Amino acid sequence: MKPIHKTLCFLLLSAATTTAFAQILPAPAPIFSSTTFALPSTGRLQWGGITALGELYGYVQLNGVDMWYGTSGSAVTAVPAAQATNMLRGGNIAGDLLLRSTAADGTLHMQLQSGNTLTSLDIPGQVSWGGQVNASGKVAFGATVVDSQTKASSTNAYLYDSASGITPLGTLGGAWSGVSAINDHGVIVGNSLTAGGKQHGYLYENGVMRDITPTIRDAEVKMRGINNAGEIVFNQYFPNAPWPVPYRAFKMVDGSWSGINSMSEALGIDGKGNVVGISLSGAESIINMNGNTYMLADLVDGMEGWRNLQVNGINEAGQIAASRCNDRFCEVIRLDPLSAVPEPETYGMLLGGLALLGFVSRKRRQRQV
Template structure:
């Protein structure tokens, strides 16, 4: 019977002796087909998908779909928009009042229970609450309608300013703005640091960081506008910013150590950073020279267009990216030969495979040292 050492040797040598081709795909593709009316936008480290089913907040795990029914609306439109590593789910759903007013209500679901977040404002037309982030403590951030009425609009349907909020301890707190009228919080990390976008006194939206009770402008590229869309536990911030004044074409950025850096897609074509994991991998999407939307990955200073990392014989085109977990799995929209849908991109080999190989190498080293030690005492 072969020894453990010989089996490990065969495994490791077999892996490293296998031919490596330049065209070997870096990701495998799995089409997600759980139902015509399902929209999955988030993935956690266990591979559970979160989003909506038929307009209701829902998640999909182990081949089974769970609909939360957080609102009482018979025809809701919304879904789960943020998750925490502890299992919190933040969501919102639109619904219609008796007076035919349509508004969004925010919810926090955890351990089988659901809490309605309420709103910053009190008037019937200022009730919209959207959820954009939640951390492991169950602190939710997003935007909510205030009682500050905006000028113009239909007098029968007045518009109200929305402000960034933080919800914790059953209380919603207004984070204010950078001197303008509106703001929105887009993400929060384990330390409670919040990022988002807020109008300044010149009515320009600027990316902000909120910590220690202060909202601070993160700056922008030459165009003067920016929005922070996420932050990881290391404090790395992602978002997008315009290079030219008045331009809607914004470029994806990484903000670290006080510096906002363009991810390098193209200053002339729009791009936006969508999500960042704890390893610092960033997913984003941008418009290519032909006007098509392309998903890409940014890591270690390098940009990778995702469909170039797939098997070229499969003819996949990866468009909008949605979520990346700490295993490097990516949730995105993709098309192949005229058929489009949401797909799961998984690294090949997955990190667990590399970990197993590393453990095997380490064990081989231990065996070799023990053998030398026995020979030395013989």
């Protein structure tokens, strides 16, 4: 066989090896460090989130009492829900904070704290309950109207900015709409009821709301996040399918969508397109990076003795809000990226390079004999 033929055969073999190893890669070494925020007592963590600067917030049950918690630097504060005011509910890269506060009439509403300025996002007759603030200080949030007679409630989506105040986003034809996320370009994703009574996903940009729901029969959509590159994650819900099949996670890039392998429910996306979520079994927190899905606990340094790693959210920088438990108690933690997961092609190139070195070495030995 001529040398050029041998070289071509080697390149083909290397390409095949690259593909094969891309399918069977083991979990890499830990790539997240953990910062812990111990709550004052045993708590059952139920919900949480993370700001652009890595501060954590959420809801927890301590000794049977419903509490709101929030972090500031290395400290964590937990306050009974009935007494909670000015509790952290979001924040941007500039340090502006979104706070949930108690109004004079006892109802809850959102406030934006920017430096020494506190702006109320209160809407008469409605309870503003949550949202996100982007780098320029725009806030996408939801507010709820409760009928005093029937006690029925409906949600409305709004956008606040300092120039125009509070603007309703409208709906996709139905009775309500809600907010899921806003990126630093002011693009909002959320959910809305259609005129036909279905829950669809929308994208709101330049004052226009449009339906971006993929056409999958008998499925409803729940939007979960959008990054600054415009990549979107959402979940499809199939009402007639048994658990955990009802939920499947998807990612949308430039209008094209595809399923995320092994993920039943996406919870958020970072600036690199990495997606955190829940496994198909509904029991494990997982992360999809570079097209590959990993058990998140396998990537965290210092997880020995801990279990039930639960993801609560991820920010643009890739920091993850989570919680974990051992046999005695649970704690809130933040996962900070240490390094990137090598792409499958990297492993293939490395293997191919090693094989090439071996090939060259053998040829040298043959010449020396």
